[in-house]
Amino acid sequence: MSKIIIIGGIESTYRNAQVLFEQGEEISMFFTRGSNSPGWEGVDLVNESQFPFIQKVPKTIVNGNINEHVDLIYDLKPNYIWSLGWQQVFKEKLLSICPVLGIHESLLPEGAGPVPIANTILHDQFQTGITLFQLDKGVDTGQIIWQLRGLLDPRKTTSTELYNQAMLLSEDLIKVVLPFLNNNSAPRIAQSMELRTLYKKIDWDEWSEEKVSRAKTYPYI
Numbered sequence: 211m212s213k214i215i216i217i218g219g220i221e222s223t224y225r226n227a228q229v230l231f232e233q234g235e236e237i238s239m240f241f242t243r244g245s246n247s248p249g250w251e252g253v254d255l256v257n258e259s260q261f262p263f264i265q266k267v268p269k270t271i272v273n274g275n276i277n278e279h280v281d282l283i284y285d286l287k288p289n290y291i292w293s294l295g296w297q298q299v300f301k302e303k304l305l306s307i308c309p310v311l312g313i314h315e316s317l318l319p320e321g322a323g324p325v326p327i328a329n330t331i332l333h334d335q336f337q338t339g340i341t342l343f344q345l346d347k348g349v350d351t352g353q354i355i356w357q358l359r360g361l362l363d364p365r366k367t368t369s370t371e372l373y374n375q376a377m378l379l380s381e382d383l384i385k386v387v388l389p390f391l392n393n394n395s396a397p398r399i400a401q402s403m404e405l406r407t408l409y410k411k412i413d414w415d416e417w418s419e420e421k422v423s424r425a426k427t428y429p430y431i
Contacts, residue, residue: 211234211235211236211392212235212236212288212289212290212391212392213235213236213238213286213287213288213289213290214230214235214236214237214238214288214289214290214291214292215237215238215239215240215241215283215286215288215290215291215292216230216237216239216240216241216291216292216294217241217242217276217291217292217293217294217296218241218242218292218293218294218295218296219242219243219247219250219255219256219272219295219296219297220250220253220256220295220429221256221377221429222294222295222313222373222376222377222380223242223256223294223295223296224256224258224260224261224264225261225377225380225381226292226294226313226377226380226381226384227240227261227263227264227292227294228261228262228263229380229381229384229385230292230384230388231263231266231267232263233384233385233388235388237263237267237268238267238268238286238288239267239268239269239270239282239283239286240264240267240268240269240270241269241270241272241276241279242256242269242270242271242272243255243271243272243273244271244272244273245273246273247271247272247273247274248274248275248298249297249298250297253429270282275298276296276298276300276304277298277300277301277303277304280301280303280304280307283304283307284307288307288308289308289309290308290309290310290311290391291304291307291308291309291310291311292310292311292312293310293311293312293345294312294313300345302347305345305346305347309344310344310345311342311343311344311345311355311391312342312343312344312345312350312352313340313341313342313380313383314326314340314341314343314350315327315338315340315372315373315376316330316338316339316340316341317337317338317339317340317341317357317359318341318343318350318354318357318401318406319401319402319403319405319406319407320335320405320406320407321335321338321407321409322349322350322351322406322407322408322409323349323350323408323409323410324409324410324411324412325409325411325412325430326338326409327369327372327373327376327425327429327430328369328412328425328426328430329409329412329425330364330372331364331365331367331368331369331372331421331424331425332412332417332421332425333409334364334365335364335365336363336364336365337359337360337363337364338359338360338362338364338372339357339358339359339360339376339379340357340358340360340376340379340380340383341354341356341357342354342355342356342357342383342387343355343401344398349408351401351403351406352401353398353399353400353401354397354398354399354400354401355387355391355396355397355398355399356383356386356387356396356397358379358382358383360372360375360376360379361375362375367424368424368425368427369424369425369426369427369428369429369430370427370428370429373428373429412425412430414426
């Protein structure tokens with residue numbers, strides 16, 4: 211068991227946090243976004259009643275920037291920080307407290323950058339999955355800890371289906387990797403920058419109607 215902090219504000223955040231809680235991790239603080247938190251304009255708040263863990267752990271609402279809470283995070287002395295669906299850049303002071311782990315919805319080093327699920331559809335990728343990695347100062351450039359490949363073909367499916375697949379994969383990944391994290395034996399594999407592809411924010415007008423109809427579904431509507 212590790213003492214952890216979770217930072218995130220979307221459905222996958224809560225689902226992953228529920229798994230971490232059920233696996234016995236000690237959640238010292240759950241930081242989530244408030245109605246005025248920048249970066250989530252147009253994204254609905256999560257119905258917390260669906261996630262029992264939220265009634266049993268301390269919670270802090272972030273209506274500004276997460277880096278404004280770095281002193282509290284430091285005082286909590288976590289073993290790990292899990293960044294799960296957070297859309298603000300962590301500054302060096304926060305990254306230096308302890309390992310910060312993130313789950314990216316692509317098979318890094320391919321598909322780094324924003325909105326990876328929708329971009330996977332738009333760029334005609336034939337496969338995708340999830341990557342657990344340790345955050346550094348770059349954009350999805352940190353060392354890879356674990357990956358799981360999905361079965362769905364992004365050329366034939368929607369963002370909603372890929373997002374649901376990613377959440378199920380994340381639950382499986384967390385259950386597998388936790389023992390290795392907790393005994394400090396989890397791998398750390400440097401990414402090959404020669405294989406890296408980097409997505410950008412989406413201009414929907416650049417893409418065909420057929421692709422947009424599949425990519426611009428939940429969670430991107």
